[in-house]
Amino acid sequence: MKLNIKSKVFLAPMEGINDIAFRTLCKKAGAGIIFSEMTHPLTQQKIFIEGKMVIQLFSTNEKGIKEFIKKYDKKVFGWDFNLGCPAKTAKKHGFGIFLQDLNLIEKILQTIRSSTKKPFFVKLRKSPQTFEILKIAEKYCDAITIHPRTQEQGYSGKPDLKFATSLKKKIKLPIIYSGNVDEKNYKNLLKKFDYLMIGRRAIGDPNVFNFFSNKKTNFDFKDYLKLAEKYKLPFRQIKFQAMNFTKRKPDAKKLRLEIFKAKNLEELKRAI
Ligand SMILES: Cc1cc2nc3c(=O)[nH]c(=O)nc-3n(C[C@H](O)[C@H](O)[C@H](O)COP(=O)(O)O)c2cc1C
Numbered sequence: 001m002k003l004n005i006k007s008k009v010f011l012a013p014m015e016g017i018n019d020i021a022f023r024t025l026c027k028k029a030g031a032g033i034i035f036s037e038m039t040h041p042l043t044q045q046k047i048f049i050e051g052k053m054v055i056q057l058f059s060t061n062e063k064g065i066k067e068f069i070k071k072y073d074k075k076v077f078g079w080d081f082n083l084g085c086p087a088k089t090a091k092k093h094g095f096g097i098f099l100q101d102l103n104l105i106e107k108i109l110q111t112i113r114s115s116t117k118k119p120f121f122v123k124l125r126k127s128p129q130t131f132e133i134l135k136i137a138e139k140y141c142d143a144i145t146i147h148p149r150t151q152e153q154g155y156s157g158k159p160d161l162k163f164a165t166s167l168k169k170k171i172k173l174p175i176i177y178s179g180n181v182d183e184k185n186y187k188n189l190l191k192k193f194d195y196l197m198i199g200r201r202a203i204g205d206p207n208v209f210n211f212f213s214n215k216k217t218n219f220d221f222k223d224y225l226k227l228a229e230k231y232k233l234p235f236r237q238i239k240f241q242a243m244n245f246t247k248r249k250p251d252a253k254k255l256r257l258e259i260f261k262a263k264n265l266e267e268l269k270r271a272i
Pocket of ligand 1: 012015017037056082123147178179197
C-alpha cells in the first residue's frame, strides 16, 4: 500500500504528550503523520480525531479492538499496534514489549487487518523476538516502526542503528525508524529508512517539523492554549505543556516558576 503523505517525518506516539492540541500544531508545522498516545480500546477518555492521524492501540481484547476500529475507522488515516512499551504497567498487564506470545500477536494483527482497509503499522523495540514478530507483521501490516532500544534501555543509551538497518535487508515492508531523530541526522537516516519518527525532540517544539517540510510556523504556548481551550483539555495537561513549551526558552527560569505555581487557568494566563 502506498502512503499518500507529504512529509516522510512523523510525530511519534507519546503518552501524556500527544494531546489533540499538540498533535494539531505538529501537523500544521509539517509532520507527515501524527500518532496518538497509546490508546486502550476500552478507554473512557474522549477520542479526538483530525488530520492524518494514526491511532495506536494496545490491548489483547480482540472484541474490544474490533469494535473500537469499527467506531473510528472512517475518520482516521490508519492504525498502529504497540509492541514496544517497556513500562512497569506494560509488564504487569502483559502488553507492549511484554506481549510475547507469537500466536496471540498473530491473532491480534489478524483481527486489526480484517477490521480495516486503512494503513496498518506495528511498533517494536529491539528484542530476541523482533525478527519473528516482523515475519508475522509482513502478513498483515503496511509498514513497521522500529525503535532499536531494548526494554532494559528504556529511553536512554544508544539506539542500535546496525540492528535497525539489518532489518531492512530481512523484510519487505517499509520501515519507519524511531530513536533520537533530529534536524541534524534526518537526511542520513532517510538514506537508510523509508520514514522517520520524531519523539522527544518535538516535545514543546512543534515547529521542529518545519525542518522536514516546506512549512514555516512559529507556534508557541499561546497557540497551544487556544486549541487546548477549544477542546476543553484539563488544566493539569495545559500546565504540563506550558512547562514543555518554555523548557528551551533562554532566561525562562522566572516564567517557569510562575507557571509552576499557577493553580488555575487564570493564574497560568497571567503568568505567560
Ligand atoms: C513521554 C514519552 C511517551 C511515549 N509514549 C509512547 C507510546 O504511547 N507508544 C509508543 O509506541 N511509544 C511511546 N514512546 C516512545 C516514542 O514513540 C519513541 O519511539 C522513543 O521516544 C524514541 O524516539 P525519540 O528518541 O525521538 O524520543 C514514548 C516516549 C516518550 C518520551
